[in-house]
Amino acid sequence: MSLESWADRGVPELTARVVRASFPKGTLAVRIREALGPLFEDESFAKAFPSRGRPAVSPGALALVSVLQYAEKLTDRQAADQVRARMDWKFLLGLELDDPGFDFSVLSGFRARLAEHGMEEKVLDLVLERISALGLLRAGGRQRTDSTHVLATVRTLNRMEFVGETLRAALEALAAAAPQWLSSLVNADWVKRYGARVDSYRFPKGDNVRQEWAEQVGRDGFTVLGAVFAPDVPGWLREVPAVQVLRRAWVEQYHRDGEGVRRREGKDLPPGRERLSSPYDTDARYGTKCGSGWCGYRTHLSETCDPGTPHLITHVATTDATVTDTEMTEAVHQGLAARELLPGEHAVDAGYVTAAHIVTARDEHGIDLLGPVGADTVHERHEGEHIPQSAFAVDWDARKVTCPQGAVSISWSDQRKASGTPITRVHFALQDCNPCPARAQCTKAANGKYGRSLTLLPRKQQQILEQRRIDQQTEEWKVRYDVRAGVEGTISQAVRSTGIRRTRYTGLPKTHLGNVLAATAINLIRLDTWLNGTPLGQTRTSHLAALDLAAWPQPLCGFPNGVLKVVEESQPHA
Numbered sequence: 369m370s371l372e373s374w375a376d377r378g379v380p381e382l383t384a385r386v387v388r389a390s391f392p393k394g395t396l397a398v399r400i401r402e403a404l405g406p407l408f409e410d411e412s413f414a415k416a417f418p419s420r421g422r423p424a425v426s427p428g429a430l431a432l433v434s435v436l437q438y439a440e441k442l443t444d445r446q447a448a449d450q451v452r453a454r455m456d457w458k459f460l461l462g463l464e465l466d467d468p469g470f471d472f473s474v475l476s477g478f479r480a481r482l483a484e485h486g487m488e489e490k491v492l493d494l495v496l497e498r499i500s501a502l503g504l505l506r507a508g509g510r511q512r513t514d515s516t517h518v519l520a521t522v523r524t525l526n527r528m529e530f531v532g533e534t535l536r537a538a539l540e541a542l543a544a545a546a547p548q549w550l551s552s553l554v555n556a557d558w559v560k561r562y563g564a565r566v567d568s569y570r571f572p573k574g575d576n577v578r579q580e581w582a583e584q585v586g587r588d589g590f591t592v593l594g595a596v597f598a599p600d601v602p603g604w605l606r607e608v609p610a611v612q613v614l615r616r617a618w619v620e621q622y623h624r625d626g627e628g629v630r631r632r633e634g635k636d637l638p639p640g641r642e643r644l645s646s647p648y649d650t651d652a653r654y655g656t657k658c659g660s661g662w663c664g665y666r667t668h669l670s671e672t673c674d675p676g677t678p679h680l681i682t683h684v685a686t687t688d689a690t691v692t693d694t695e696m697t698e699a700v701h702q703g704l705a706a707r708e709l710l711p712g713e714h715a716v717d718a719g720y721v722t723a724a725h726i727v728t729a730r731d732e733h734g735i736d737l738l739g740p741v742g743a744d745t746v747h748e749r750h751e752g753e754h755i756p757q758s759a760f761a762v763d764w765d766a767r768k769v770t771c772p773q774g775a776v777s778i779s780w781s782d783q784r785k786a787s788g789t790p791i792t793r794v795h796f797a798l799q800d801c802n803p804c805p806a807r808a809q810c811t812k813a814a815n816g817k818y819g820r821s822l823t824l825l826p827r828k829q830q831q832i833l834e835q836r837r838i839d840q841q842t843e844e845w846k847v848r849y850d851v852r853a854g855v856e857g858t859i860s861q862a863v864r865s866t867g868i869r870r871t872r873y874t875g876l877p878k879t880h881l882g883n884v885l886a887a888t889a890i891n892l893i894r895l896d897t898w899l900n901g902t903p904l905g906q907t908r909t910s911h912l913a914a915l916d917l918a919a920w921p922q923p924l925c926g927f928p929n930g931v932l933k934v935v936e937e938s939q940p941h942a
Contacts (some may be wrong), residue, residue: 379401383458386455387458397459398460399899400460410426433447433448435892447822448471465802478902483875488877489884490886491885492684492887496680502558504898507710509711512670512715513671513683514852517866518665520645520875521874522649522874523646525570526662528568532562532585533645533646534910542610575641588612592611593614610647621758634674641653652664652689652878664688667684667880669683670684670686677718680891681891685700696707697729698725710734715848717740718742722737723830723833723836727832740836744756773804778795792825793821794822798815798818823829862887
């Protein structure tokens with residue numbers, strides 16, 4: 369079967385003829401159909417649809433439109449209009465030229481079905497399977513991973529705004545659901561406080577006045593909750609989602625006892641990972657990284673980076689903003705293993721690397737986790753020269769450590785950190801450390817029983833940690849690690865081409881689905897450019913950085929005459 373006949377299978381004859389005549393060089397949609405054929409079958413999404421009832425719009429077509437929607441940064445309404453108006457989309461979807469398409473609201477329902485049935489990654493799975501069948505994707509190569517923040521589709525609120533807006537959202541929902549019941553509960557002061565959106569600039573001035581305002585909101589919230597959960601009130605009022613959010617938020621933010629209502633402060637508040645950040649997106653959390661904070665999520669993109677093949681995104685992970693990169697290393701490897709796309713070498717930044725991750729990746733997945741580990745922090749805390757931990761000889765079998773001066777440890781204690789990480793604490797006797805000529809470069813301990821102390825990881829982890837610290841200082845290792853920087857370009861493309869920086873939807877499942885659709889769109893774009901022979905983009909260099917200063921003449925006596933002459937000679941003649 370020829371490439372053209374393969375692409376045209378399932379496409380009406382008139383549509384194929386007109387599109388090929390109109391676009392002799394093709395478009396993204398046409399070339400994807402030519403390269404991959406019919407991409408999504410309805411049977412692949414059957415689990416998300418009932419077997420009985422009115423026939424739905426083709427799920428395969430909706431999946432394709434959802435991907436193209438991200439490829440061209442279109443809204444639902446715009447994407448539905450493109451299905452009706454564009455011939456190349458009709459060619460990709462296998463539609464007649466006069467097909468009326470579908471209402472834009474169908475796309476939202478399709479996404480809801482995928483999220484409800486846990487099929488957020490189905491679209492990416494199908495595309496990767498098709499590309500693998502073409503021989504362009506395989507396991508065992510090189511891959512790289514990095515993360516970026518994703519802003520929630522809600523505004524970032526401070527604590528006062530949060531409690532005020534949470535109560536306002538509950539009152540709005542109750543006013544729509546049971547207006548007569550609510551009218552008997554509130555008065556004009558409530559309308560004044562909660563009738564408009566709660567913003568910081570509307571708050572009263574002064575810390576004491578603001579504290580009283582926050583406590584008044586707390587009292588009002590408890591009044592609403594007490595009325596809603598009264599025995600004589602219809603039970604369905606308690607099931608209103610905004611009321612459920614109000615109940616959870618008040619448990620997190622307030623105390624109520626015999627002394628009245630008080631705000632929780634400091635350690636009395638729940639951890640940020642468990643605390644609501646918005647009443648309108650209960651999955652979003654407030655996170656920080658490198659001094660920047662945001663309310664929303666974090667997404668991790670993994671891609672292949674072997675020379676001679678297209679660089680394709682193989683895995684997408686989405687978490688709330690409080691989950692760190694370190695916590696996702698094993699999850700990424702498990703996701704790649706499920707797709708049978710584990711790399712032989714995985715380049716990541718320092719946020720993904722610990723000694724435990726290196727050992728686990730090697731022993732359980734056969735992966736060389738390529739990334740820098742932290743330096744000896746004990747060395748950094750001492751001024752001047754300091755004897756690093758790597759200078760001590762560890763006899764793991766005898767459970768003894770010998771220092772560079774020959775002293776032997778007197779204590780070996782297996783412990784666990786608060787996080788559960790197993791460690792070993794080793795101590796040297798103070799009587800051995802005090803007379804030591806290298807004491808000033810080794811320890812500051814002056815009192816008690818012990819002198820120098822060491823903290824060791826389990827044997828495999830400690831040995832690989834020390835070896836990695838040595839390796840990452842070599843030029844050979846640095847050259848191997850240079851490949852990691854390319855994933856920054858992938859994140860840049862995802863942000864510019866698909867708008868991945870801000871989610872379009874509320875909730876973690878739909879946000880993850882949006883990130884997967886964006887990754888699938890990038891894969892199709894990259895596959896198209898690779899098949900067309902388009903070279904990879906080069907790293908942009910500023911004009912200043914591009915100057916070869918060594919080739920320019922030196923300035924003369926305080927005035928850059930030589931430079932001025934070169935500039936003048938470089939100007940085009942009129």
